[in-house]
Amino acid sequence: MPLTLINATLPSTQALTSLLVLHYLQKEVLTEWELRQRIQSLGSERLWRPSAGTVSKVVRDLLAEGQVEGPWVDEEGRRKRPLHLTDAGRARLRVLLGQLRGPIEDGQAFFRQILGDVYGIRRS
Numbered sequence: 001m002p003l004t005l006i007n008a009t010l011p012s013t014q015a016l017t018s019l020l021v022l023h024y025l026q027k028e029v030l031t032e033w034e035l036r037q038r039i040q041s042l043g044s045e046r047l048w049r050p051s052a053g054t055v056s057k058v059v060r061d062l063l064a065e066g067q068v069e070g071p072w073v074d075e076e077g078r079r080k081r082p083l084h085l086t087d088a089g090r091a092r093l094r095v096l097l098g099q100l101r102g103p104i105e106d107g108q109a110f111f112r113q114i115l116g117d118v119y120g121i122r123r124s
Contacts, residue, residue, distance in 0.1 A: 010107055011100050017050045017058045019100055022093040025068055025085040032059050032081065059083070067092050 011019075020039050024030055030038070036055040043049040050058075062068040067089035070082045085093070115121040 011103050013048070013050050013054055014058055015096065015100060016048070017054055018062065019093070019096045021055070021058055021062060022067065022085060022089055022096065025083055026090065026093060029070070029082045029084045031083065032056060035059065035083070062089065062092075065092075 017039065020042070021035055024035060024038055032055065036052055039055060040049050040052075059068065063083075065088065066086055068083045069086055070084055072079055072081050112123060115123065
């Protein structure tokens with residue numbers, strides 16, 4: 001795909017997934033499965049929905065970087081890992097919030113313009 005302004009401006013799937021994982025973990029302790037469910041419920045398969053593998057890779061990377069942590073626990077014969085944000089994760093979240101806000105707002109404005117111009121739908 002040729003590089004266009006929209007390709008160069010929009011955040012990558014991994015960057016958006018990292019932002020969402022860190023955002024949700026700043027609010028509460030969640031397992032990887034719970035994070036995956038929450039993130040995948042945001043989008044539609046036609047527009048944006050990270051795969052389970054993408055969410056798992058982002059979580060593994062954040063664990064390796066010390067931005068999230070959590071012990072493995074056995075509960076009712078099932079292993080799970082409740083994850084929480086570390087100080088490094090909070091710092092990374094602040095960076096991502098700053099880096100991605102502009103591109104996300106630009107994307108929103110772009111699609112809002114298309115809705116207005118092409119479909120006659122005006123939203124504020």
